[in-house]
Amino acid sequence: MPDPETTPLWQRLGWMAAIWLASVTVLGIVAWIIRLWINA
Amino acid sequence: MFDGLDALLLARIQFAFTVSFHFIFPAFSIGLASYLMVLEGLWLKTGKQLYLDLFKYWLKIFAIAFAMGVVSGIVMSYQFGTNWSVFSDIAGPVIGPLMAYEVLTAFFLEAGFLGVMLFGMNKVGKKLHFAATCMVALGTFISAFWILSVNSWMQTPVGHVMGENGQFLPGESWLAIIFNPSFPYRLVHTLMATYLTTAFVVGAVGAWHLLRDRTNPHARKMFSMAMWMAAIVAPLQIFAGDMHGLNTLEHQPQKVMAMEGHFQSHPDGAPLILFGIPDSEAKTVRYAIEIPKASSLILKHDLNAPLAGLDTIPDDEEPPVGVVFWSFRIMVGIGFAMLGIGMWSLLGRLRKRLYDWSWLHRAALIMGPSGFVAVIAGWITTEVGRQPYVIYGLLRTADAASPLDAPAVGASLLAFILVYFAVFGVGTWYILRLMSHKPHTGETGVKRGDSGPIRTAGITPGPTQNPGQQETLPTESGPMDSGPTDRGDA
Secondary structure, eight states: OOOGGGSOHHHHHHHHHHHHHHHHHHHHHHHHHHHHHHHO | OOTTSOHHHHHHHHHHHHHHHHHHHHHHHHHHHHHHHHHHHHHHHHOOHHHHHHHHHHHHHHHHHHHHHHHHHHHHHHHHHHTOHHHHHHHHHHHHHHHHHHHHHIIIIIIHHHHHHHHOHHHHOHHHHHHHHHHHHHHHHHHHHHHHHHHHHHHSOOSEEEOTTSOEEEOSOHHHHHTOTTHHHHHHHHHHHHHHHHHHHHHHHHHHHHHHOTTOHHHHHHHHHHHHHHHHHHHHHHHHHHHHHHHHHHHOHHHHHHHHTOOSOBTTOOOEEEEEEEETTTTEEEEEEEETTHHHHHHHSOTTOOBOOGGGSOGGGOOOHHHHHHHHHHHHHHHHHHHHHHHHHHHHHHTTOTTTOHHHHHHHHHTTTHHHHHHHHHHHHHHHHTTTEEETTTEEGGGTSOSOOHHHHHHHHHHHHHHHHHHHHHHHHHHHHHHHSOOOTTOOTTSSSTTOOOBOSSSSBOOOOOTTSOOSSOBTTBTTOOOGGGTTOO
């Protein structure tokens, strides 16, 4: 695995945005499932 | 099964149960997020591996505590609609936007950057990773800010106007609502409580491992950091609590009357009742052990200052005295015990016995869960002390509940109890299991083998390296010889 310190900044920022988006999406799905359950 | 029970009481029990369960996790994760930020910052500043190891050790625990906090918090939000629909309808225009800000913060700052914290170290680099950790810590603070603002507005409602349809509507400025009179005090007192809660958990884990191996540098460091926190923040917290109490006396006097057990007014100085058994029927505290005039001294800074009692309040405006009286004493008692541990640790430092004073370690271990008990007791004090109102002086709890029958509320309460104990019981057990593992050099974080598989020379793949785990292949000195787990611990 390449050393992240040598990776270009734009690539590291890209990874940050991608992981951030994935995390928010996962939590959104959890909240949506609980909403379905509560409203069932 | 629930036919003979009161739906309102069941709804209150359900909210008390779910919110108490929920608050255990943010009480821990708010402080732990800041602790992680400090650890990673120290690692970046000093370059010492020990700080990174501690960061990774606590990161796993933080992730689980955070996840359980978010999930149990989502349930809380929905409960406003299911069991407290009248409250939601009447107060929604004021509390809705504030709670929405909290949810947005939890989603977009805390949960979003938590993913980067957990999985991004090898992708984004050290500095961006530290930025993500800071965002999570900031997110927990902002989250607490909004929720405590909502709660404080319910305790000291100002800045709103009443609509013709009976709804609470925002007035000229949201700032008056957000920064209502009790909010600054509650924010400071609660945040310091979360820091102390975390410090005592970290201290207990450090003490646990020190009792097994006094030379473990990771256990020594976490114990030392936790004890500094206890020694510095516990006295500040007692001071902040006193200020909060004075604010409560000004805005919610009957809550303080219940906390103090003052059924009667005292025109010439009120005693401080240390212990006793409040009897709301007889309007007295039985077997009271009291210090004459000390309550007036604390609350008015004057030995002879008059203090009104619950005899000045109509019976139907009185909070349940027994619960408030005792929960307040539990909170204060634990606060002083925390102060005692903090001072003991300072003595240990002076005598150069911080890491080999077994009795101090045992005491710190016993005090590990004390923060959770204290914050729950504190919240019981302030929430039960607000009764019979849900919005103090304006909306009674009895008028805020959904028009549900007891079986409906009772069944969902039963479901919550079963699901919560099962799900969060497993989560808590797993956290305790992680804590029981000795912190060591080469902690792995949430992913095993962060550095990935290594290869020997040539084309033959070498054994997978699992730092922190036992060797997977036999060595010359034995099949399960001490692996990298123990390196650097001595």
